[in-house]
Amino acid sequence: MTGLTDLGIAAIRDGVADGSVSAREVAEAYIAAVEAGRPLNAFTVETPEHALAAADTADAARASGELKPLSGVPLGIKDLFATEGVDTTAGSRILSGFKPRYESTVSGKLFAAGAGMLGKLNMDEFAMGSSNETSAWGPVLSPWRRKDGGNAALTPGGSSGGSASAVSARLAPGVTGTDTGGSIRQPAAFTGISGIKPTYGRCSRWGIVAFASSLDQAGPMARDVRDCAILLEAMAGFDPKDSTSLDLPVPNWEAALSSDLRGKKVGIPREYRIDGVPEEIGRVWDHGIALLKDAGAEIVEVSLPHTKYALPTYYIIAPAEASSNLARYDGVRYGRRVQPEQGGLTEMYEATRAEGFGAEVKRRIMIGTYVLSAGFYDAYFNQAQKVRALIARDFDQAWASCDLLLTPTAPSAAFGLGEKMADPIAMYLNDVFAVPASLAGLPAMSVPGGVDGQGLPLGLQIIGRPLDEQSVLDAGLAIEERSGFTARAERWW
Amino acid sequence: MSVDAATVRHIARLARIAVSDAEVEALAPELSNILGWVEQLAEVDVSGVEPMTAVIPNILRLRDDVVTDGGIREDVLANAPVAEHGFFAVPKVIE
Numbered sequence: 289m290t291g292l293t294d295l296g297i298a299a300i301r302d303g304v305a306d307g308s309v310s311a312r313e314v315a316e317a318y319i320a321a322v323e324a325g326r327p328l329n330a331f332t333v334e335t336p337e338h339a340l341a342a343a344d345t346a347d348a349a350r351a352s353g354e355l356k357p358l359s360g361v362p363l364g365i366k367d368l369f370a371t372e373g374v375d376t377t378a379g380s381r382i383l384s385g386f387k388p389r390y391e392s393t394v395s396g397k398l399f400a401a402g403a404g405m406l407g408k409l410n411m412d413e414f415a416m417g418s419s420n421e422t423s424a425w426g427p428v429l430s431p432w433r434r435k436d437g438g439n440a441a442l443t444p445g446g447s448s449g450g451s452a453s454a455v456s457a458r459l460a461p462g463v464t465g466t467d468t469g470g471s472i473r474q475p476a477a478f479t480g481i482s483g484i485k486p487t488y489g490r491c492s493r494w495g496i497v498a499f500a501s502s503l504d505q506a507g508p509m510a511r512d513v514r515d516c517a518i519l520l521e522a523m524a525g526f527d528p529k530d531s532t533s534l535d536l537p538v539p540n541w542e543a544a545l546s547s548d549l550r551g552k553k554v555g556i557p558r559e560y561r562i563d564g565v566p567e568e569i570g571r572v573w574d575h576g577i578a579l580l581k582d583a584g585a586e587i588v589e590v591s592l593p594h595t596k597y598a599l600p601t602y603y604i605i606a607p608a609e610a611s612s613n614l615a616r617y618d619g620v621r622y623g624r625r626v627q628p629e630q631g632g633l634t635e636m637y638e639a640t641r642a643e644g645f646g647a648e649v650k651r652r653i654m655i656g657t658y659v660l661s662a663g664f665y666d667a668y669f670n671q672a673q674k675v676r677a678l679i680a681r682d683f684d685q686a687w688a689s690c691d692l693l694l695t696p697t698a699p700s701a702a703f704g705l706g707e708k709m710a711d712p713i714a715m716y717l718n719d720v721f722a723v724p725a726s727l728a729g730l731p732a733m734s735v736p737g738g739v740d741g742q743g744l745p746l747g748l749q750i751i752g753r754p755l756d757e758q759s760v761l762d763a764g765l766a767i768e769e770r771s772g773f774t775a776r777a778e779r780w781w
Numbered sequence: 782m783s784v785d786a787a788t789v790r791h792i793a794r795l796a797r798i799a800v801s802d803a804e805v806e807a808l809a810p811e812l813s814n815i816l817g818w819v820e821q822l823a824e825v826d827v828s829g830v831e832p833m834t835a836v837i838p839n840i841l842r843l844r845d846d847v848v849t850d851g852g853i854r855e856d857v858l859a860n861a862p863v864a865e866h867g868f869f870a871v872p873k874v875i876e
Contacts, residue, residue: 385860386860387859387860388860389853389856389859389860390856487837488836488837489837489839502836503836528842528844531841531842532835532837532839534837534839535842594825597821597822597825600818600819600820600821600822601819601822603815603818603819604819604822611796615797618797619862620861620862620869620871621857621860621861621869622860622861622862623860623862624862625862625863627872631872632872632873632874632875633871633872633874634797635799636871636872637797638797638798638799639799641796641797641798641799642798642799642800645798650798650808651808651811651812651815653796653798654789654792654793654796654798654808654812655812655815655816657792657795657796658784658788658792658812658816659816659819661792661795667823668819668822670832671822671823671825671827672819672822673832673833673834674825674827674830674831674832674833675822675825675827676832676833677830677831677832677833678825678827678830680833680836712811712814712815713814713815713818727836728836729836729837754837
């Protein structure tokens, strides 16, 4: 029954509802795919019993006519989401063995909607990384390979690298991701799938291990735009336990999907044409522009003058917030403790954190500590918050002349493992196109746009006005319907 | 901004992360590079700009000042590396 893993979320939901497939068989097929996919290192924990229990509930619900929106759909959950009784490590040694006694709001909503969990997905440690190489549990491999025959191991991107690899390799029909500065969109682009970061505040952050709280947002990753819309509807919604959760109704994004873009204006920000980006990226971008025109959109050029300052702004604000958020890992309340033979409480803290955190996390905590320290706060942190306001204002002004923005998602295709680990700033540049929308809290999505000369996927990013996920999804659908993107990673694992 | 070894040790101390001499050697140029790169923000004219506090306009909600949670000591302590007598346990602190 290998054909069952060809079914996406809508197909499983509809098939379970009309009785053409059994949820149990779907779950079993995906569980087998997860096991066969172990060489990809996409999962940190497998939870087949969870997926099977949800499937059996779904099959029983069909009989009694009580199906829910995601009945029978098995999902992967990024290891940043606290899952009750199931290891939650955020890709870090310091949380090894941590089994939350509670469920994150988002994963709880998905399970309440009938979904089951196939397992927890590998990720960069505390979501700090763009290649999944900072995970304490080893890098995730992309199912994709260059067609040069070299079989070099490629990154699926990060930080939601396990999520991207699992969807792309058909180990799961859909997954959760989180996005602080591109962690849904860049891996989606690298692996030829779709993923959306909604408006900041749409999805509750409660129970998601915090990285940079003013930026962190959960979102879905799946094979197509419709499946993303279905998942996002189940994940979003007001939560009194998150003080930045938006108290707004969740729209019926799936029902309203339309790829007819007549009357929509799509802005092309000129500052996103930057030096040193491969020609193929520009070509896919131009192709995307043509596809949106074909869907009826009017294309206008716009300017976002502070774009070049987005990355340095992000690399002050995100580490500053991280240094504060990660202060909680002290070896006292949860996770790992390292107690030196000589020494008291302070030495315990210092040894625990030295051994528990990896190099990139330490680097960011120290940058954050520095920019917040006495004498430097105004020059770094306050200045960054002011520039962030200017970046948000750039978008506000662009919305006077357009409804959406179209850009590339990432400045390159997937790169090889180890290629960028020696140079942190080169790694940070991966998110040059993704970070501005994060700083402004805007909904943004990546959809496949084409492939490069090595046959690797390239993504297109659509950015929308605050709360206008619908237009973002609609434009994504318009590209999906027209791009003819059918490339799939050939199975080698 | 060039970060020297003494500064690295100071930051590491503030962040409660033990660092070896070799790590200090490696971190000083790394942190200098990153800070040198982010310092380009100083060239942006921010006169009259308020620092951003909320990315999407939102009101900070207040709730009634009542107890809504608690009585879950076992759950709270369940993941503690060391818990004794219903408390988190830490190394002896004698000032």
